[in-house]
Each structure stands twice: as C-alpha cells, then as structure tokens.
Amino acid sequence: MVLIVNEAYDDSEHESPDHPERPGRVRAAMGAVEGLHLGSDLIVAPAYSATRAELLRVHDGGYLDELGAFCYGGGGDIDQDTYATFDSWSIANLAAGAGLSVIRELESRGEGVGFVAARPPGHHALRDRAMGFCLLNNIAVAAAQLVSQGERVVIVDWDVHHGNGTQQIFWDEPAVLYISMHQSPLFPGSGFVGEIGGRLALGSVVNVPLPAGATGDVMRRALDDVAGPVVDAFRPTWVLVSAGFDAHRLDPMADLGLSDGDFADMASCVSHYVAEPGRLAFFLEGGYHLGALQASIAATLSSVLGSPFEGERPTSGGPGAESVATGKVQRLAALESWTRLFEEEASQ
Amino acid sequence: MKAINSIAVGFDGSVESQSALRWAARAAREFDATLTVLHASGILERLGPPFSSSITPEVVGTIIAEEGMDVARSYWVVVEGDACSALLHCAAPPVNAELLVVGSRGHGKRPGMMIGSVSLEIVQHANVPVVVVPGR
Numbered sequence: 001m002v003l004i005v006n007e008a009y010d011d012s013e014h015e016s017p018d019h020p021e022r023p024g025r026v027r028a029a030m031g032a033v034e035g036l037h038l039g040s041d042l043i044v045a046p047a048y049s050a051t052r053a054e055l056l057r058v059h060d061g062g063y064l065d066e067l068g069a070f071c072y073g074g075g076g077d078i079d080q081d082t083y084a085t086f087d088s089w090s091i092a093n094l095a096a097g098a099g100l101s102v103i104r105e106l107e108s109r110g111e112g113v114g115f116v117a118a119r120p121p122g123h124h125a126l127r128d129r130a131m132g133f134c135l136l137n138n139i140a141v142a143a144a145q146l147v148s149q150g151e152r153v154v155i156v157d158w159d160v161h162h163g164n165g166t167q168q169i170f171w172d173e174p175a176v177l178y179i180s181m182h183q184s185p186l187f188p189g190s191g192f193v194g195e196i197g198g199r200l201a202l203g204s205v206v207n208v209p210l211p212a213g214a215t216g217d218v219m220r221r222a223l224d225d226v227a228g229p230v231v232d233a234f235r236p237t238w239v240l241v242s243a244g245f246d247a248h249r250l251d252p253m254a255d256l257g258l259s260d261g262d263f264a265d266m267a268s269c270v271s272h273y274v275a276e277p278g279r280l281a282f283f284l285e286g287g288y289h290l291g292a293l294q295a296s297i298a299a300t301l302s303s304v305l306g307s308p309f310e311g312e313r314p315t316s317g318g319p320g321a322e323s324v325a326t327g328k329v330q331r332l333a334a335l336e337s338w339t340r341l342f343e344e345e346a347s348q
Numbered sequence: 349m350k351a352i353n354s355i356a357v358g359f360d361g362s363v364e365s366q367s368a369l370r371w372a373a374r375a376a377r378e379f380d381a382t383l384t385v386l387h388a389s390g391i392l393e394r395l396g397p398p399f400s401s402s403i404t405p406e407v408v409g410t411i412i413a414e415e416g417m418d419v420a421r422s423y424w425v426v427v428e429g430d431a432c433s434a435l436l437h438c439a440a441p442p443v444n445a446e447l448l449v450v451g452s453r454g455h456g457k458r459p460g461m462m463i464g465s466v467s468l469e470i471v472q473h474a475n476v477p478v479v480v481v482p483g484r
Contacts, residue, residue: 020395067463077464079390079464080360129463129469131430132391185429187390187428188430189428189437190429252395253395
C-alpha cells in the first residue's frame with residue numbers, strides 16, 4: 001500500500017527558545033517515514049498554502065486578519081503556551097494546506113494512506129482563537145473541505161489533550177463525527193462525556209476522558225466499545241486522525257502509559273472504520289519526546305501499511321476501564337435527555 | 349442592588365493580574381463576599397523551569413491581606429486548563445461567582461493586543477458582570 005505524505009516545507013522560523021513544539025518534531029516524524037523504506041510506495045503531495053476561502057470554512061475572518069497582523073508585526077506570546085513569529089502565519093498556512101494536499105492526492109489515486117507531518121499542530125485552535133500551541137486547525141480545514149464535497153467524516157483524536165478546537169468548530173455539523181480519547185483532568189479542561197454535540201448535530205461528539213496512568217488496553221476498549229458502535233451508525237466515508245503521540249508514557253506533557261505498540265493497535269482499529277481504500281489520513285498533533293514520537297509514528301504507519309514492525313508491546317493493566325464503561329452509560333443518558341429537551345422545545 | 353456573595357479573579361502573577369487581585373480583594377471585603385483566586389496553568393507549566401510559575405498561595409494570601417480582606421474567606425484554585433474557560437466556569441457551580449475580575453492583559457502582552465486576550469474573551473462570553481482592571 002502507498003503512503004502519501006506532504007512535501008516538506010521550511011518550518012524552522014516557527015520556533016521559540018526552549019519551547020517543546022519545535023521543528024525537530026517534524027524531523028522525527030519524517031525519520032519514521034524514511035525508516036519504513038517504502039521506495040516507490042512513498043508518494044509526496046506537493047506543498048500548498050491554504051487559501052483564505054479554505055480557512056474561512058473553520059475560522060472567523062477577523063481572527064485570520066488578527067493572526068496575520070500579529071505575526072507580521074513581529075509575533076510574540078499569544079498566551080502562556082502559544083507563540084507566533086514573523087513567519088508563523090505563512091508556516092501555519094502551509095500546515096493547513098498540507099492536509100488539503102494529501103487529501104487531494106488520496107482522492108486522485110483512490111488508494112493509500114495519508115500522513116500529514118506538519119506543524120504547528122491544530123486541534124486546539126478555536127474558530128476565533130489560537131491556543132495550546134495551535135494557530136490554525138489543520139484537520140478541521142481538511143474535514144471541512146471534505147464536507148463541502150458531500151463526504152461524511154469521522155475525526156478520531158487520540159492526542160493526550162482534548163481537541164477542544166475541533167470539537168467547537170464542528171459542534172453543530174452533522175456530517176462530522178468527532179471522537180476524542182484524552183487524559184482528564186488536563187489541559188484544556190474540556191472533553192467531558194456530557195459534551196455530545198450541539199442542537200443541529202446531537203450525538204456527533206464522543207468524549208472518552210481517561211485517568212492518569214491509563215494504558216493501551218483502555219484506549220482500545222474506548223475505540224471498540226464506545227466509538228465503534230457510533231461510527232458504525234454514522235457510516236463515514238472518510239477517517240481523519242488527530243494523531244498526537246503525547247499519550248506515550250515517555251512524553252513529558254501528560255501521564256498516560258502507552259507504548260508505541262499501542263499506537264499500532266489503535267491505528268489498525270481506526271483503519272477499519274471506513275471500507276473504501278484511500279480514505280484514511282493521519283495528522284500530526286502533539287508528541288514532544290522525540291524518540292517516542294518517531295517510534296510511535298513508525299508503529300502507526302507500519303500497522304496501517306501492513307509493514308513489519310518491531311517495537312514495544314502493547315500495554316495493559318492501567319486504570320480507566322471502569323470510567324470508559326461508566327462514561328458510555330452517561331453519554332447515552334445525556335443524549336436521551338438532550339433529545340427529549342429539544343423535542344419538547346420543538347413541540348411548543 | 350443585589351448583594352454579591354462570591355467573586356472570582358484570574359491570577360497569572362503578572363502586574364495586571366496583581367492589580368485585578370487587589371481590586372477583587374477590596375470588593376470582596378466591601379461586599380463581605382468569598383473570593384476565588386483562579387490560576388490556569390496551561391500546558392507548559394508541568395515542564396518546570398523556565399515555564400513553571402513562581403505563584404504561590406502564600407504570595408496571593410499576602411496580597412489579599414494587604415487589602416484588608418480576611419484570607420480565610422478566599423480560595424486558591426489551580427486548574428490545568430485554558431484561562432478563559434476556567435474563569436467562565438467560575439460563574440457556574442460550585443463557585444457560583446456573581447462577579448468575575450480579570451486584568452486587562454496577561455504575561456508578555458503588548459498594550460492593545462487583541463489576539464489571545466483573556467479579558468476580551470471573558471467580556472464577550474460571561475453571563476455575570478465582569479470587571480477588567482488595568483495594570484497601573
């Protein structure tokens with residue numbers, strides 16, 4: 001099977017001293033790709049800068065204007081976590097465009113798996129605000145493009161942090177199913193089981209908060225028992241993955257206990273969410289321990305490409321199985337109660 | 349005017365947030381209200397220096413006491429989360445703040461900088477009154 005990646009672009013000027021969201025992350029990601037030795041099965045989608053029209057599907061125009069002006073004014077700290085430099089605006093546009101380019105290549109070939117190795121990451125970027133290292137919501141830009149073509153998109157977010165930006169952007173979008181498994185409590189402080197989508201798309205959000213120390217078996221249970229039935233009912237035509245790798249036990253940003261073998265398992269699971277080939281793409285989000293990042297990406301891509309993988313074994317035995325089961329019940333209760341409320345309001 | 353029983357203030361250690369804390373402590377004293385001092389730690393603080401905060405409950409308690417408020421009526425809350433969302437949540441149970449107080453801009457912000465402005469976001473989305481306190 002072919003792997004389609006975005007063409008590398010110069011992201012070296014989007015960097016801040018000591019900040020963990022740094023250019024070395026993409027080098028580690030591409031190191032993982034090179035280590036697969038795919039030869040002619042590795043396809044590079046051309047570099048592309050997202051257009052304003054493409055960004056406006058998910059971001060407010062005023063925010064885009066402000067962000068651009070802020071960068072070209074020299075940049076600085078946007079908040080306590082998030083920075084921008086003079087070049088960040090153009091680099092963020094290339095990151096958003098990278099996803100679109102990979103999707104187009106997948107569409108034209110009708111086969112393969114996509115991997116978007118771009119930064120800055122995107123899943124915390126709100127419609128009108130940068131946060132959590134994220135400036136533009138790359139995966140949302142790609143999903144919105146697909147929705148505009150009539151596709152039904154499931155976004156699986158296995159970054160250790162809840163993807164509050166993606167959830168907000170598609171809160172009322174019935175053609176996007178957003179599924180997140182994340183540590184809680186943790187930044188950004190959202191992603192509770194009762195958050196299930198807005199009035200126009202009730203049930204289109206699935207959150208599985210996990211306690212510190214949770215291992216891969218709990219993640220797999222979340223995918224199989226909680227997400228699986230919802231995905232089956234949703235019948236997606238595309239699967240996009242917010243593939244953060246900061247749930248790895250070596251990552252300094254959080255406290256989950258995954259190994260790179262767990263990412264291989266999760267990738268295998270989500271690859272079965274869509275029947276047709278050429279409709280699966282992974283977007284790099286977090287992951288700040290470069291060794292774990294490279295190994296986990298290698299495991300993920302090996303798994304979906306059917307390549308041999310010699311990495312860590314999947315993990316098990318951590319806490320969280322009960323909270324997954326309880327969360328499933330609570331989610332269904334919330335869905336029933338909001339549905340009833342909206343029906344009562346409609347009948348009045 | 350309805351009495352205010354609970355006030356929440358965002359605090360990140362910046363000069364502006366210290367001014368906001370002082371204003372909030374004086375208001376809490378005048379209204380005989382409780383004061384919740386909220387610090388949202390974001391993502392990076394857990395990495396330690398140079399990202400960790402030097403903010404301590406003792407520093408906050410000293411500022412509150414200097415403004416004549418009973419420190420025992422104040423609560424120090426740290427959340428790993430987004431400052432805007434966390435402060436807005438203070439208007440809901442269990443804090444039930446009836447007034448939110450925030451500095452005009454946080455750490456490292458340039459005057460007039462709109463992007464990333466916590467105060468602007470709070471003013472736009474709060475369902476209780478908000479006071480924005482300038483730094484000086």
